[in-house]
Amino acid sequence: MSEKVVVIYSGGMDSFTVLHKAVQAGHEVYALSFNYGQRHVKELKVAESVCASLGINHKVVDISAINQLLAGSSLTDDIDVPEGHYEEESMKSTVVPNRNMILLSLAVGYAVSIQANKVFYGAHSGDHAIYPDCRPEFVRKMDDVCRIANYEEIAIVSPYLNESKIEILRDGLAMGLDYGQTWTCYNGREKACGKCGACQERLEAFSLNNAHDPLSYE
Structure with a gap:
């Protein structure tokens, strides 16, 4: 019998790869996407399309009301998205306060409710410099607490x-x-901007x- 797992799936490259890795491992995958008030929902539409094509159970949950508590990020506020490489100091403006702890907590609750025993998400080493909630120490401690929280x-x-993009x-x-x-692009226009840190x-x-990137760029 296949193992039931939840995959936090944003529609971006990393979670797309994690999703397929879980599918190819033979897991029964339940994909979970969040509208947390990000600048656009284009990646959520992409996620819906992928899950539909794979026949994967997929929920898109609107938690955008929390935006009134999470000010100061260029991904959720009316602040210009910085351009340039992720390691530049300006990219810290893309940090959404406590985002992954919130999303992981909700995903764990969902996992308990459907009797899954794992939650997958796409943290990687390229995010360590900017995003504290993608670092190994955060993941280890979240794993510890989520094993005893229920x-x-x-x-x-x-x-x-521990791998790069x-x-x-x-x-x-x-x-x-x-x-x-x-x-991937932080801007939700028809084509990717090619200038933001994510691009x-x-x-x-x-x-x-x-390799050739199949996306179109401005």
Whole structure:
């Protein structure tokens, strides 16, 4: 009997790869996406399309009301999205306060309710410099607390925690994944901007894998 798991699925490259990794491992996957008041929902539409094509149970949950508590991020406030590489100091403006702890907590509650025993999410080493809630120490402690927070023990799994987006893409390409089915750009326009930190990191990953990015750029 296949193991039932929850995958936090944003519609971006990393969670897209994690989703397929869980599917290919033979898990019974329940995908969970969140509208937390981000600048656009284009990636959520992409996530819906992918899950429909794979026949995966998928919930998109509107938690945008929490936005009134989470001020100060360029991803949720009326603040310009910075351009440039992730390691630049300006990219700290894209941090959404406590985002992953909130999303993981909700996903764990969902896992308990459907009798799943793991929650997957796509933290990776490229996020460590900017996002505290993607660092190994955070993931370890969340795993510890989520194993004791309910009668049921739920594990937090980050398959690419110590790998870069370059390595994630390499793994996904080896799986034959179509990254035209993902959305990375912080801006929700018709084409990706190619200038924000998310686009820059994505383009770098494709370049270093000697691969063509199927998305169209402005």
